[in-house]
Amino acid sequence: MANSIAAAPSVLAQGVISALANKLPVLNGFSSVFTSSIAGAGKTIQVPLIGTSTATEFGSGGYTTGDDATVTSSSVTLKHFKVSSRFSPLDVREYGMGFFANNFVETAAIALSQKCMTEINSLIVAANYSSSTNTGANLSYAEVVAAQKTLDDAKAPDKRALVLGNGYLADLRSDSSIIAAFQLGANVISTGSLGSIAGAQVYQFSNLATNSESLAGFICGADAIAVATALPFNEIPGAEVSQATDPNTGLSVQVMIIQEQSGYLNVTATLLFGCAVGRATSLRRLTTA
Secondary structure, three states: OOHHHOOHHHHHHHHHHHHHHHHOHHHHHOEEEEEEEEOOOOOEEEEEEEOOOOOOOOOOOHHHOOOOOOEEEEEEEOEEEEEEEEEOHHHHHHHOHHHHHHHHHHHHHHHHHHHHHHHHHOOOOOOOOOOEEEOOOOOOHHHHHHHHHHHHHOOOOOOEEEEEOHHHHHHHHOOHHHHHOHHHHHHHHHHOOOOEEOOEEEEEOOOOOOOOOOEEEEEEEOOOEEEEEEEOOOOOOOEEEEEEEOOOOOOEEEEEEEEOOOOOEEEEEEEEEEEEEOOHHHEEEEEOO
16 A cells, blocks of 8 residues: 555645645735745744835935835744544545545645634734724725725835635625726626735635624735745654645645554645734724724
8 A cells, every 4th residue: 555655745745735825825915934944833934024115315414324214024933733634545445545635635725724824813903903994894995995095104015915704805796886897897797806906905814703803804015914934844754755835935835644554544734834913004904893
């Protein structure tokens, strides 16, 4: 059995990272550091937050005069997340390794992406980001525009991300202002994708928690949240191990397969991930109450 799955760890690792990258596009809207260097849980990574600067007229102070530069960083501590499955050798023989490979790739990617988003979600509280808008039970395009203005006033940088739970996302999909816009409306009707509206890329977060603060979404500049990931590396005797890195983001996972003496297969995918509050004024919470 072991020889028949010798290539499985690399195949699974590549499958998991491809699916995971597709499920975490929201990371593109934050200040992110994705590194393929080997690290471990508890390691601290500095994530640069490049905000805004103010231009002034050249004067006697020359070029060395400080002009309100806001290049800072946030310290992000990595956490080690994992998802594991245990497969019966009889089931593997009956259904084939391909079936379990596809099953594990999808379930692992969903579980890891949800864990990462839950970590981000836990940051979005009043204690970290005091700016909020009570948009009520429903969200409108006009309210998105108004929230964007608060970020403009705070000089939050681009890129802007609008992260919404299912309810608010459904509201915008049926918003008459959006449907009336021919090109965007046609896309919403045909695919359900909102793309970018009011200068912010829209991302769906199906499991967005209210955090006991009626949270239903948030809009932010790229420096509001700092995210870091690194390549996990574990050596376990008797385990087949493989790592894979997404070439576009650097997001990395490791897959391990261990075959027990009983013949059962233990398959595990691991990820190092961390997030932290960046520039607090670059995020506005959207609440239902």
